[in-house]
Amino acid sequence: MPHPADAIDVIAPNFKARMSGVTSTVFRLVPIQAETMRIATSGPNIPPEIPQIPAASLPTMSRRRRVWHARRNNEMLAGIALKRLLRKDLKLVFTSAAQRDHKKLTKWMIRQMDHVVATSARSASFLEVDAQVIHHGIDVARFAPVADKGALRAELGLPQDKLLIGCFGRIRPQKGNDLFTDMMLKLLPERPDSVAVMMGGVTDGFRDFHAGLVDKVKAAGLEDRFLFLPEDPHWDVSRWFKALDLYIAPQRWEGFGLTPLEAMACGVPVVATRAGAFEELVQDGKTGTLVDIEDLEGLTAATARLLDDADLRAAWSLNARAHAETRCxxxxxxxxxxxxYRTLLDQT
Known part of the structure; x- marks a missing residue:
């Protein structure tokens, strides 16, 4: 959905060609924001249904007031260049999800921003400027409980009469996939009605890590009850979350982390570490359980409790959906x- 640059008030650039969490955020938000504001994204490989302007038109757009909302360093730098070198009347916004100390260049660019947003209180704590905390939200109409879970599982090729425990996302050490694997290898032998489902993409640098997990499951003789699935080819994980009974987020590190929220919106209780924004998303003891990072024993105990208590799972399922609907x-x-954006556009 191309637009002329001069018809747009807010530009939310997306300069990464491959799909990522940040890209997903831009692609989800811009169409919703476009219902009330003249906003578009700009960059490579943008789906045609998303409002967009050609990147080539950015240097030649008029100099009237606009907002530039960056989420990556290269996007911040581009906004600064357009403002300082090409004299565009831009108000610069940056969203930070990082939970680490920033490099000197990044700190300098952040100081040039007119407004800074952090996706969590923890992310804000790593910034040297004031930041407004705005959590990511999700589409609670798409991520919602399904009426016939058995039929959905049949459609997806999943076991229809088992307790399904999921762990989704890129497969790599920072995501804690090895912790999930070790935990499930402890729990599955005593729970014949339970099946683990690990789904996610594997990049070249982590193929050996993934292969090691597969070998460990085979060595335990549990390959029929521990499923390794590729990421959904349509980038729609909502159906897979709806099919679950329990979701595990065992991350060692996370910028924000949407998967527990996506699970809760589908009425699926969560066991999560205290990584990313999980402490701000999961209501401990109501929608799920929080455990310390790397606490395999705590992760295992919390998961076992929910697997063995159907009434608790049902209660937390209702709580999880209500929490997502009202606050997320x-x-x-x-x-x-x-x-x-409106405030910045109206500033004199």
């Missing part, structure tokens, strides 16, 4: 950002 909607995130 993507419309709330979109409106909070639009409020910032």
């Amino acid at each position: 909607r993507i419309e709330q995130e979109a409106e909070a950002l639009c409020s910032i």
Whole structure:
């Protein structure tokens, strides 16, 4: 959905060609924000249905006031260059999800911003400037409980009459896939009705790591009850979350982490480490359980408790859906950002 640059008030660039969490955020938010504001993204490989302007038109756009909302360093740098070198009247916004100390160049670029957003309180704590915390939200209409879970599982080729425990996302050490594997190899032998489902993409640098997990499951003789699935080719994981009974987020490190929220919106209780924004998303003891990072014993005990208590799972399932519906909607995130844009556009 191309637009002329001069018809746009807010530009949310996406300069990465491959799919990523940041790219997904831009692609989810911009169409919603475009319902109330003249906003578009710009960059490579943008789906045609998303409002966009050609990157080549950025240097030649008029110099009237606009907001530039960057989420990556190269996007911040481009905004600064457009403002300083080409004299565009841009108000610069940056969203930071990182939970680490920033390099000197990044710190300098952040100081040039007119407004800084952090995706969690922990992310904000690593910044040397004031930041407004705005959590990511999700589409609670798409991520919602399914009426016939058995039929959905049949469609997806999953066991229809088992307890399904999921762990989704890129497969690499920082995501804790090895912790999930070790935990399930402890729990599955005593629970014949349970099946583990690990789904996610594997990049070249982590193929040996993935192969090691597969070999470990085979050595335990549990390959029929521990499923390794590729990432959904349509980039739609909502169906897979709906099919689960329990979701595990065993991350060692995470920038934000949407998967526990996506699970809860589908009425699936969560066991998560205290990585990313999980402590701000999961209501400990109501929608799931939080454990310390690398605490394999705590992770195992919390998972066993939920697997063995159907009533607790059912209660937390209802709590999880209600929490996501009332506090974690993507419309709330979109409106909070639009409020910032309007303020900046109106500044004299």
